[in-house]
Amino acid sequence: MKRGLFVPLAAGLLVLLFVCVHTIARLGLSDWRIDTSQDKLFSISAETRAILRDLKQPMEAELYLSRQALADDPIMRAHGERVRDMLQLYAAASGGLLEVHERDPAAFSPVEDAALKAGLTPIPGPLPDDPPAYLGLVLKNVAGRNLVLPILDPAAAGNLEYDLSRAINQLERPQRTRISLITGLPWLVRTDPITGQTRPVARMVASWMDTADLTALAPDFRAIPERTDVLIIAQPNPLTPEQQFAIDQYVLAGGRVLLFLDPASMVAQDGGGGPRSATEALGPLISAWGFAVQGDVIADRAYALPVETQISGRKAIAPQPLIFQIPPSGLNQQDAVTAGLPRGIHIATPGQILALGQGKAQITALLTTSQDTTRLDATRALSGLSPQDVELDWQSARQAEMIAARITGQWTTAFPSGNPANPTSGFTKVSVKPGEIIVFGDVDLLADSLYLGPDGEAADNARLIQNCLDVLTGQTRLLSIRARSPTPRPLVVVEKLRQAAQTRILEEQQVLESRLALAEARLADIEARAAARDALSQSLGTREIDQARQEVLATRARLRAVQEGVRQDVAGLKNQLIGICAALVPFVVLLVGLIVHLRRRPRRKLVWS
Missing domain, CATH: 3.40.50 (Rossmann fold)
Structure with a gap:
C-alpha cells in the first residue's frame, strides 16, 4: 500500500468504526451503563429492582417536564434529564409493568391544565411575565389510584431514587x-x-x-x-x-x-x-x-457544635458542648x-x-x-449557660x-x-x-x-x-x-483548624475574665478605703488601677490577635487548596505528558533508521 493513502484510509475506517459502534450501542445497549459516581447516583439499587420485580399490576408514570421553560436553567435542565433517565431504568427493570410517558406542559395548553388538575406545583420563572415550568410525576395503576409527586426538587436530588421507589411501593401497597x-x-x-x-x-x-x-x-x-x-x-x-x-x-x-x-x-x-x-x-x-x-x-466537648456567643462584649463563634453532632463514628454501623x-x-x-x-x-x-464528656445538672443546663460557663464547670x-x-x-x-x-x-x-x-x-x-x-x-x-x-x-x-x-x-482540615482556634479563643477568654475580676476587686478595695488614704497612697492606688487596665487592654489585644490568626489560618489553607487545584494538577499532567514524550522519541528514531 502506498504510504500516501494509508493515513486517509485509516482515518476513514476509524470514522466508520465509530459510527457503527455508536449505532449498535443506541440500538442494543441503551439500557447498559457504567455508574462511576461514588454514591451510585445514576443507577438503581438491588432493593429498587426487587420492588419493581414484585409489582402485581401495571403502572403508568406521567412525567411532566417543561422543556422550553427549563432550557435556560442548567440545574433544572440537568435534573430533569436525570429524572427521565432514572424512570427509563425503572421501566426497564419492571418487566414491562411500568410504562413511562413524558408530557410537555406548555403555557395555556391542555397538558398544563392536566398538570394543575393532578396537583403539580408550578415553578415560577425568573421574570414576572415568564410562564411557569413543571417538573413533577403522576403515578397511576389499573385500580384507578393515583399518587402525585408535585415537584421533583433538584435540591433533593440525592433522594431521587428513594422518593420514586417509595411512591411506587406506596401505590402498590396502599395500606x-x-x-x-x-x-x-x-x-x-x-x-x-x-x-x-x-x-x-x-x-x-x-x-x-x-x-x-x-x-x-x-x-x-x-x-x-x-x-x-x-x-x-x-x-x-x-x-x-x-x-x-x-x-x-x-x-x-x-x-x-x-x-x-x-x-x-x-x-x-x-x-x-x-x-x-x-x-x-x-x-x-x-x-x-x-x-x-x-x-x-450529657455535654460533649469533642463533638460540640459552633454557636454564636459573646466574648468581651463582641459576637463570636464558639463550640457549645451542650449542643453537639454525633458523627458516623458515634453511630452503630452494624444496625x-x-x-x-x-x-x-x-x-x-x-x-x-x-x-x-x-x-x-x-x-x-x-x-x-465521645469520651470527652461531662455531666451537668438539668436545671443548670437550661439556665442559659454559655460555652465559657460550660468549660468552667468541666469535669471530664x-x-x-x-x-x-x-x-x-x-x-x-x-x-x-x-x-x-x-x-x-x-x-x-x-x-x-x-x-x-x-x-x-x-x-x-x-x-x-x-x-x-x-x-x-x-x-x-x-x-x-x-x-x-x-x-x-x-x-x-x-x-x-x-x-x-x-x-x-466536608473540609475536615479546615473544620479541625477552626475548632482548635475556637478552643484557644475560649482559653484566652477565661484568662481575660479572671484578670478583669481581679482588677474590679482591687478597684472596689481602693474605693472603700479612699477616705483613709493620704495623697501618696491615692497616687499608688491610681498607678495600680492603671496597671490593671493596661493588663486588661493587653489581654484584649492578644484575644483579637488569636481571632485574626484564625481567619488568616483558614484563608491561608483555602489559598493553598486553590493553588493545588489551579497549578499543581495541570503541572502533574504536563509532567506526565513530557515523560511519555521523551520515552517515545528514541523508539521513533530506531524505527525510521
Whole structure:
C-alpha cells in the first residue's frame, strides 16, 4: 500500500468504526451503563429492582417536564434529564409493568391544565411575565389510584431514587402504617379543635404523615387504639397509673414503641412549650423494660457544635458542648437504624440511657458520645449557660455515654396487681410475643431548629427517625434505598483548624475574665478605703488601677490577635487548596505528558533508521 493513502484510509475506517459502534450501542445497549459516581447516583439499587420485580399490576408514570421553560436553567435542565433517565431504568427493570410517558406542559395548553388538575406545583420563572415550568410525576395503576409527586426538587436530588421507589411501593401497597402519638409538646403536633384531626407542626412529623396515618392521643386517653403499628411517646406529661398500664399491655402484646425521654428539653425551655423533663413520666414502665434515663445532662466537648456567643462584649463563634453532632463514628454501623447516615445526628442536652441488666431484654447502643464528656445538672443546663460557663464547670468523665438504644425481647408486667383503675379485670402478665423499643435520651432532635439550616438538612435527624419507623414496621427495603443518599465531603482540615482556634479563643477568654475580676476587686478595695488614704497612697492606688487596665487592654489585644490568626489560618489553607487545584494538577499532567514524550522519541528514531 502506498504510504500516501494509508493515513486517509485509516482515518476513514476509524470514522466508520465509530459510527457503527455508536449505532449498535443506541440500538442494543441503551439500557447498559457504567455508574462511576461514588454514591451510585445514576443507577438503581438491588432493593429498587426487587420492588419493581414484585409489582402485581401495571403502572403508568406521567412525567411532566417543561422543556422550553427549563432550557435556560442548567440545574433544572440537568435534573430533569436525570429524572427521565432514572424512570427509563425503572421501566426497564419492571418487566414491562411500568410504562413511562413524558408530557410537555406548555403555557395555556391542555397538558398544563392536566398538570394543575393532578396537583403539580408550578415553578415560577425568573421574570414576572415568564410562564411557569413543571417538573413533577403522576403515578397511576389499573385500580384507578393515583399518587402525585408535585415537584421533583433538584435540591433533593440525592433522594431521587428513594422518593420514586417509595411512591411506587406506596401505590402498590396502599395500606398505610398506623401511628399513635403521646406527647406534651405543642411544637410537635396540634389537634384541630373543630375537626379533632392531628395537624403537624414540626416538619419531621409532616414527613411521617406523608406515608402513615398519625393520631395524637388526647391527654386523658385510657387505651392504645387497636391496630396501632407503632406507638410514639415523645416527652409526655406525667401519665396516670391507668395510662401507664395501657402502654404496658400494648408492649406485652408485642407492640412497637419509639420513645423520646429528655431530662432537659432545650426547645421547651426556649419557648417551644411542653415539659422540660420527662424521665419520670412513665413511672415503673422503663425499669420493667430493663433500662433507665438519667436525670443529668450529657455535654460533649469533642463533638460540640459552633454557636454564636459573646466574648468581651463582641459576637463570636464558639463550640457549645451542650449542643453537639454525633458523627458516623458515634453511630452503630452494624444496625440498620443508624447505618448509612453520613451527616451525623444533632443532639441537645441529652440524658444517658443506662442498661439495668435485668430481665430477658437485649439492649443495643445506637448513638454514643465521645469520651470527652461531662455531666451537668438539668436545671443548670437550661439556665442559659454559655460555652465559657460550660468549660468552667468541666469535669471530664473520660468515657463514652449511650444516648440512644434499641431494646428487644420479652418482659413481665410493671403492674403485677393488674389495672390500677380496675384490679379485678384480666390482664397480660408476660409478653405474648417479643416486642421492640427504640429509646432516645433527647427530644430536641425532632425540632426543626436543630437539624434544618438555610440550605436544607444539616444533619440526618429526619432520616434516622424514618429509619426507626421503617425498622419497627418491617419496611427494610426502603431503609436500604434511603441509605444510598450522597455522602457529604466536608473540609475536615479546615473544620479541625477552626475548632482548635475556637478552643484557644475560649482559653484566652477565661484568662481575660479572671484578670478583669481581679482588677474590679482591687478597684472596689481602693474605693472603700479612699477616705483613709493620704495623697501618696491615692497616687499608688491610681498607678495600680492603671496597671490593671493596661493588663486588661493587653489581654484584649492578644484575644483579637488569636481571632485574626484564625481567619488568616483558614484563608491561608483555602489559598493553598486553590493553588493545588489551579497549578499543581495541570503541572502533574504536563509532567506526565513530557515523560511519555521523551520515552517515545528514541523508539521513533530506531524505527525510521
